Amino acid sequence: xxKAHRLIVVGGGLAGLMTTIRACExxxxxxxxxxxxxxxxxxxxxxxxxxxxxxxxxEGDSPWEHFDDTVYGGDFLANQPPxxxxxxxxxxxxxxxxxxxVPFNRTHEGFLDFRRFGGTKHHRTAFAGASTGQQLLYAxxxxxxxxxxxxxxxxFETWEYLGMIQxxxxxxxxxxATHIFTMEVKAFRGAxxxxxxxxxxxxxxxxxxxxxxTGAAAAVTYLQGVKYANGEFIQVHPTAIPGEDKLRLxxxxxxGEGGRVWVPKNGKPWYFLEExxxxxxxxxxxxxxxxxxxxxVYDLGLGVNGQSVVYLDLSHIPAETLRKxxxxxxxxxxxxxxxxxxxxxxxxxxxxxxxxGGLWVDYDQMTSVPxxxxxxxxxxxxxxxxxxxxxxxLSCIYAGMVAGxxxxxxxxxLKTHEQDLPSSAFDEAVKQHSQKIDFVxxxxxxxxxxxxxxxxxxxxTRNVTVVRYNDKLKATDQKVQELQERWNKIGIQDxxxxxxxxxHYTRQLYSMLHLARVITIGALQRDESRGAxxxxxFPERNDEKFMxxxxxxxxxxxxxxxxxxxxxxxxxxxxxxEAIDVSLVKPRPRKYDVDKAGSTAHxxxxxxxxH
Amino acid sequence: MENSTSNSEQSGKMVEFHVxxxxxxxxxxxxxxxxxxxxxxxxxxxxxxDLQINPTTADGKQTTPPAWxxxxxxxxxxxxxxxxxGRPRQACTALVDQLQQPIRLEPFSKFPVIRDLIxxxxxxFEHLKKVKAWINIDGTHDLGPGPKYSQNLALERYKxxxxxxxxxxxxxxxxYGPQSPFIGPQAINQVRLFNSHPTGATNMAxxxxxxxxxxxxxxxxxxxxxxxxxxxxxxxxxxIAVVSKQATVYAIKKLFS
Numbered sequence: 001x002x003k004a005h006r007l008i009v010v011g012g013g014l015a016g017l018m019t020t021i022r023a024c025e026x027x028x029x030x031x032x033x034x035x036x037x038x039x040x041x042x043x044x045x046x047x048x049x050x051x052x053x054x055x056x057x058x059e060g061d062s063p064w065e066h067f068d069d070t071v072y073g074g075d076f077l078a079n080q081p082p083x084x085x086x087x088x089x090x091x092x093x094x095x096x097x098x099x100x101x102v103p104f105n106r107t108h109e110g111f112l113d114f115r116r117f118g119g120t121k122h123h124r125t126a127f128a129g130a131s132t133g134q135q136l137l138y139a140x141x142x143x144x145x146x147x148x149x150x151x152x153x154x155x156f157e158t159w160e161y162l163g164m165i166q167x168x169x170x171x172x173x174x175x176x177a178t179h180i181f182t183m184e185v186k187a188f189r190g191a192x193x194x195x196x197x198x199x200x201x202x203x204x205x206x207x208x209x210x211x212x213x214t215g216a217a218a219a220v221t222y223l224q225g226v227k228y229a230n231g232e233f234i235q236v237h238p239t240a241i242p243g244e245d246k247l248r249l250x251x252x253x254x255x256g257e258g259g260r261v262w263v264p265k266n267g268k269p270w271y272f273l274e275e276x277x278x279x280x281x282x283x284x285x286x287x288x289x290x291x292x293x294x295x296x297v298y299d300l301g302l303g304v305n306g307q308s309v310v311y312l313d314l315s316h317i318p319a320e321t322l323r324k325x326x327x328x329x330x331x332x333x334x335x336x337x338x339x340x341x342x343x344x345x346x347x348x349x350x351x352x353x354x355x356x357g358g359l360w361v362d363y364d365q366m367t368s369v370p371x372x373x374x375x376x377x378x379x380x381x382x383x384x385x386x387x388x389x390x391x392x393x394l395s396c397i398y399a400g401m402v403a404g405x406x407x408x409x410x411x412x413x414l415k416t417h418e419q420d421l422p423s424s425a426f427d428e429a430v431k432q433h434s435q436k437i438d439f440v441x442x443x444x445x446x447x448x449x450x451x452x453x454x455x456x457x458x459x460x461t462r463n464v465t466v467v468r469y470n471d472k473l474k475a476t477d478q479k480v481q482e483l484q485e486r487w488n489k490i491g492i493q494d495x496x497x498x499x500x501x502x503x504h505y506t507r508q509l510y511s512m513l514h515l516a517r518v519i520t521i522g523a524l525q526r527d528e529s530r531g532a533x534x535x536x537x538f539p540e541r542n543d544e545k546f547m548x549x550x551x552x553x554x555x556x557x558x559x560x561x562x563x564x565x566x567x568x569x570x571x572x573x574x575x576x577x578e579a580i581d582v583s584l585v586k587p588r589p590r591k592y593d594v595d596k597a598g599s600t601a602h603x604x605x606x607x608x609x610x611h
Numbered sequence: 612m613e614n615s616t617s618n619s620e621q622s623g624k625m626v627e628f629h630v631x632x633x634x635x636x637x638x639x640x641x642x643x644x645x646x647x648x649x650x651x652x653x654x655x656x657x658x659x660x661d662l663q664i665n666p667t668t669a670d671g672k673q674t675t676p677p678a679w680x681x682x683x684x685x686x687x688x689x690x691x692x693x694x695x696x697g698r699p700r701q702a703c704t705a706l707v708d709q710l711q712q713p714i715r716l717e718p719f720s721k722f723p724v725i726r727d728l729i730x731x732x733x734x735x736f737e738h739l740k741k742v743k744a745w746i747n748i749d750g751t752h753d754l755g756p757g758p759k760y761s762q763n764l765a766l767e768r769y770k771x772x773x774x775x776x777x778x779x780x781x782x783x784x785x786x787y788g789p790q791s792p793f794i795g796p797q798a799i800n801q802v803r804l805f806n807s808h809p810t811g812a813t814n815m816a817x818x819x820x821x822x823x824x825x826x827x828x829x830x831x832x833x834x835x836x837x838x839x840x841x842x843x844x845x846x847x848x849x850x851i852a853v854v855s856k857q858a859t860v861y862a863i864k865k866l867f868s
Contacts, residue, residue, distance in 0.1 A: 025750055036688075040688040245684055501678055
C-alpha cells in the first residue's frame with residue numbers, strides 16, 4: 001500500500017481547522033502549524049453569528065436570496081460561482097456545527113434561533129450568545145483533537161510560518177517555520193500546503209483584530225511571487241470601543257437585536273442611519289454605516305460631546321433579553337468601559353476589522369502556486385468589495401470544506417511522494433531563512449521596530465481606510481517606502497536566542513511594510529468607489545473599468561546574498577486586473593435607502609436579477 | 612512617537628509597575644521596576660506595549676522588553692494569563708486605574724516558565740484529551756440537523772463552553788500543581804459540558820472513567836478558589852458537584868457490572 005500523504009495546514013482558526021478535518025476524512029495525515037495554541041486563534045473574536053438561509057422564521061428565505069444579498073453587499077466584485085456554492089452549503093454547515101455541540105441559542109420549541117444582521121431583510125444568522133466565533137472554533141478544535149489522539153494530526157503550536165518551499169517544477173512541497181521560543185528554524189515536507197493565517201489588522205496598528213494578525217504569513221508568501229488579490233478592500237467596522245491597546249469590536253448583532261445608532265442634535269437624539277437609509281435603517285452594511293458615522297462626526301461635527309464617538313443604544317430593550325442574546329459583548333463593554341449598556345448607550349467608533357482581499361485562489365482554494373492553498377480571511381474569494389456581517393465564519397468553514405478534499409485530490413495525483421523529494425530545496429530554504437534571522441539579530445541601528453510599526457499603523461489608518469484621496473495615498477506610499485528604509489536601520493536591544501520577540505516582530509514588520517504598499521497602491525490605482533473603497537473624487541462605481549479583481553505580484557528584490565539576505569533593494573508590487581465571473585446575477589446599482597431591486601422582503605427569490 | 616514614554620518625562624502622573632523577569636525555567640528570577648506615563652483607560656497590556664517602545668527601567672537602565680503573550684485583548688482567547696497583584700487573571704481586562712500601585716506582574720507558578728511572563732500551559736490541552744472533550748460524530752458530511760434540545764440547556768451549556776483554557780482556575784487551585792495528578796476544574800467542567808449534550812451523553816462513560824481514578828474529581832479539596840478567579844464566571848464548583856455525582860453513579864455501576 002502506498003504511503004499516506006502528509007499535508008501541511010498553517011493556521012488553526014476556523015478555516016485551518018476545517019481544512020484539517022476534511023483532509024483527515026479524505027485519508028490524509030496533517031501537520032498543523034500555529035503561532036498560538038489553535039484554541040487561541042482570532043476566530044474566537046467573531047461575535048454575532050454565522051449566516052445560513054435555514055428559513056425557520058417563515059420569511060421565505062433561501063440560499064439564492066443569501067447569495068444575492070452577498071454579491072450585492074459586496075458591490076459586485078466577487079466571482080459569483082463560489083459565492084453561490086457557499087450559500088447553498090450554509091444551512092448544512094450550521095446543522096453540522098450544531099451536531100458538533102455548539103450551544104446555539106434556541107427557540108421556545110427547541111429549534112435553532114436566528115437573528116437579523118446587516119445587509120439583509122431576513123433572520124438568517126445562527127448564534128451562540130455573542131461569542132459565536134469562539135464557540136464554533138472550540139467545536140472544530142475538539143474534533144481536531146480527536147484526530148490528534150487518533151494519530152492523524154500532529155500539532156506544531158508556537159511554530160511560526162516563514163515561507164513556503166517549491167520543488168524543481170514550482171510545486172509547493174513544504175514550508176519553513178521557526179519555533180517562537182527555541183528559535184529553531186526547520187523545513188517540513190507536505191504533499192500540499194494550506195495557509196489559513198488570517199487578516200492583516202496589525203498593518204493598521206490598532207484594529208479589532210487580535211495582535212497576532214500581522215498579515216506577515218500572507219505577505220511573505222506574496223514576496224515569494226504568489227498573487228495577492230484585492231488588497232485595497234479593507235472593511236472598517238462601524239462600531240468598536242476605542243481603546244489604548246486595541247479597538248474592541250461591538251458586534252453588529254447589537255443592531256441585529258434592535259440597537260440604534262444616534263448622536264444628539266438640537267438637544268434630541270438623531271437616529272441618522274434610520275433617517276438616511278429608511279429601508280435598512282441600523283442594519284445597512286458595514287461600509288455604509290461607517291461612512292455615515294464618519295460624515296456625522298467629521299463633516300457635521302456632531303460627535304458625542306465633541307469627541308469622535310457616536311452612541312450605540314440598547315437601553316430600550318429588556319435587560320434579560322440582552323443578557324441571553326448579547327451577554328458576552330455587554331461584558332466586554334462593562335469590563336473595559338465601566339458602564340452597563342443595558343442602562344446607558346455605548347460610545348463607539350469605526351475601526352479596521354477585516355480584509356476582503358488576500359491571496360488569490362481558484363475555485364478549489366488553490367493559489368497561483370500549484371499545491372499551495374489559502375483558506376479563510378487570508379484568501380480573497382468570497383466577499384468582493386465589502387463583507388456582510390456573519391458571512392466570515394461561514395466563508396472560513398466553507399473554504400476548509402473545499403480545500404481539504406481538493407488538497408487530498410492534489411496529493412493523490414502527485415508522481416513523487418513528498419518524502420522522496422531531494423532534500424536540496426528544503427536545506428536551501430532553511431539556510432536562507434536562518435540567514436535572514438541571523439541578520440535581524442545583529443541589527444544595531446538607531447531605529448526601534450515597534451516605533452516603525454506604530455507609524456505605519458497611524459499612516460495607514462489615517463489615509464487608507466474610510467475615505468481615500470489620491471494625494472494622501474501617494475504620500476502614504478512614500479511614507480511606507482521611507483519606513484522600509486528605516487527598517488534597515490533598526491537596532492535590536494535583545495540579542496538573546498530564546499523567545500526573542502523583538503527579532504520575531506522585526507522580521508514580521510519587513511513583510512507587513514510590503515503588504516502596506518500592496519494595499520495603498522491598489523487603492524491609489526482604483527479610481528472609483530465600490531464597497532469599502534470610497535474616493536470622494538470618484539464617487540461612482542465604474543463597472544466598465546474596475547469590475548475587476550486587482551492582482552498584485554511582487555517583483556524583486558535585487559542583490560540577495562548571504563550578507564544581505566533581504567536583498568539590496570526591496571522590490572516592488574506590480575498590478576494587473578482580472579475579469580470577474582458575473583454570470584449568475586447581473587450587476588446593478590447598490591442602494592440601501594430603498595429595498596433591494598429585484599428582491600423585496602418576504603418574497604422568495606431575486607429572480608428578476610437572474611439572467 | 613506621541614505615545615512613547617521615558618523617565619525624563621516626569622511631568623504628569625506616572626504608573627509604577629514591577630515585572631518578574633526570568634530568562635527561562637530554572638534560571639534565577641529578579642524584579643525590574645518600570646514607570647510609564649499615565650493615560651485614561653490604560654490596561655496592563657498597554658503598559659507592556661510601552662516597554663516595547665522604550666525598554667528602560669525606572670532608574671534609567673536599558674533593558675530588554677519583557678516577554679509576554681497576548682492575542683485577542685477582549686478576554687475570549689485566554690492567552691494573556693498572568694498573576695497581577697497576586698491574583699491570576701487576564702492582563703487585557705486588568706485596568707490600571709482599578710489596580711493598586713506598584714502593580715506586580717508575575718508568571719503563573721503552576722506551569723513551567725518559558726520566559727518572563729510566558730508560561731507553558733500545554734498541559735491543559737492534554738487534560739482535554741484525557742477527558743475526551745468532544746462529540747463523537749460520524750463525519751462532517753451533511754446528516755441534517757442536530758438533536759433538538761431546550762433553550763435552557765443551551766444557555767447552561769453556553770456558560771460552561773465559554774472556558775477559554777486560560778488556566779486561572781488551575782493557578783488558584785491548591786490541589787493543582789506540577790507534581791500533582793489532579794486534573795483540575797478546567798477539565799472537569801468540560802466533562803459536564805459534553806455529558807449534557809444529547810449525543811455527547813452516549814460517551815459519558817469514557818469521560819467519567821478518568822474522573823473516578825487518581826487525579827479525578829475526588830481529588831478536589833473544595834477550596835472553591837477556582838470559581839472566584841474564573842474570568843468568565845463559569846460555575847466551576849457546580850460543575851465539580853455535577854460530575855462528582857455522575858462519577859459516583861458510574862463507579863457503583865462499574866462495581867456491579
